[in-house]
Amino acid sequence: MKIAGYIADLLYEYECVVIPGLGGFLTRDHAASVHPLKHYFKPPFREIVFNPLLRTNDGLLLNHIARSEQLSYQDAKGRLDRFVLKCISVMEEGKRISFRNIGSIYYNKDQQLVFEPDETQNYLAESFGLSGFVSPPIKREEFQQKVEKVFSKPPLNKTEPLRTPHPETDPNPIVNKHRHIASRRPSRLKKQLLIIGTAAVVMFAAWAIMNKHTVQYYYQNYSGYASLVPMFYASPNEFMIRHMDKIPLEKLIIDQKLPEKARISNLLRPASNDLVPAKPYQAPLEETSKEVETNELENLPAADSADIFDDFEMQDSETSDEGVAFESTIVSEIVSSPVVVSVPTEKPQVKKxxxxxxxxxxxxxxxxxxxxxxxxxxxxxxxxxxxxxxxxxxxxxxxxxxxxxxxxxxxxxxxxxxxxxxxx
Missing domain, CATH: 3.30.70 (Alpha-Beta Plaits)
Structure with a gap:
């Protein structure tokens, strides 16, 4: 049975709560106060005291216990009597009886009942939510100190009235040394832009910190796009060297107008006799060399096959689109030759x-x-x-x-x- 909880509930509404056979709890309301030395402000509070002489049963506590525990009046009285007898026996042994959020009672050396209240609990409903606080004192100057402070300053030098100078009539004109200099007020727009820019930077930094994985992903996958901007390189040559693989050299070589005799002479240079005879195949002029196939190209000597392109500067590249287009032009010019030439198809690149x-x-x-x-x-x-x-x-x-x-x-x-x- 939670006797302390029932007593605490009644102390919010009643000024006196009696425990029959043990004593009664009394309440006294106090106004707000200030400690003169500690400067501690205490809100209005309700003080709890204990009177061991109030032992007569007034029925308030018993009715509240019976209603809360759903017991009869006699059962509640029997439980409360057993609780009182147990408290008295415990205090006679020199121990304390502590009531939660209320205080504790015990016998002192003179066998007198003493009550120590719990000062952390305020049972005044009007002060709900208010707590004490400490405020430092406000230092104010007295009138005498203000007067002494004023008279301790040196007197101000009186300046002569300013006169407008007339250099023609006045031999000693008075020049006004205190000139007003116009100053420009700080622009509100610049201040607002600075605040907005700072806020944007802070928000972006906070977003980057919270989404560091996303930032790291974009940095690893898209940081190379900055290399496409020429201004990031020290010289134009460095930019050209970095992007040499993107220059269409094959297309530039095809567009050059070379003498036809030189081109045909290079193409019709005699090859070795190790070629296996094949049936001539007449291909249309519009088709590319991908349609002209032969299995005997591997038997050509390396030196002779390289002689076909002596007059051209070909770049060894991994892509085959431009290279195939270039070689197909050559084959279309010598399609009437009995030697059938084809370009080996590119092997599909294996992805890893x-x-x-x-x-x-x-x-x-x-x-x-x-x-x-x-x-x-x-x-x-x-x-x-x-x-x-x-x-x-x-x-x-x-x-x-x-x-x-x-x-x-x-x-x-x-x-x-x-x-x-x-x-x-």
Missing amino acids: FYIIAGAFREKQNAEKLIRELKTKNFESDYAGQTSGGLWRVCFESLENEQQAMLRLQAIKKNENENAWLLVI
Whole structure:
């Protein structure tokens, strides 16, 4: 039975709550107060005191207990009597009886009942939510100190009245030394723009911090686009060298107007006699050399096949679109020759799928990560460099896209959720 809780509920509404056979709790309301030395402001509060002489049953506590516990009046009285007898026996042993949020009672050396209230609890409903606080004193100057402060200052020098100078009539004109200089007021627009710019930078920085994975993804995949801007290079030659692979040299060579005799003489140069005879095939002039096929091109000597392009500067490139178009023009000119020439078709490039673990500016950090991944039984290795100079490190590389996707999901689940797939 929660006797302390029932007593606390009644103290908010009643001035006296009696425990029959033990004593009564009385309340006294106090106004707000200020401690003169500690400068502590205390809100209005209700003080709780205990009177051991009030032992007569007034029925207030018993009715409240019976109503809350859903008991009869006699059952509630029996429980309360047993509680009082137990409290008296405990206090006679020298112990204290503590009522939660109310206080504690005990016998002192003179066998007198003493009550210590709980000062942290305020039972005044009008002061709900108010708490005490400490405020430093306000220092004010007295009238005498103000007078002494004024008279302690030195007197101001009286200046002569200013006169307008007349250089013709006045031999000693008075020149006004205190000239007013016009000053420009600070622009409100500049101040507002500065505030808006600062707020935008702060918001962008906060967004970048909260979405660091997204920022890292864009930095790793799109940082190379800055290399397309010429102003980021020290000289035009450096820009040309960096983008040499994007210049269509084959198209420029085709567009050159070379003498036809020189072109035919180079093309009709006699080859070796190791060629296997093949049936002549008349191809239309509009078709490209991809339609003219032969299996005997491999028997041509390397030196003779290179002589066909002596007068042209061809660039060895990985792409075959421009190269095929160039060679088809040559074949169309000599289609009447009994020697059938074709260009070998380009073998399909095998794609490799790299599961990237990270990218590092320093190569030492990349090597460290490779060693760590190898200790975990990963076939870790470098996956090239980004256009920004970062060293990519992969968990492993595969040639099957489906297997690569399955391995990526497993690595994201068990090892690194930030892993991603690079296709080269």
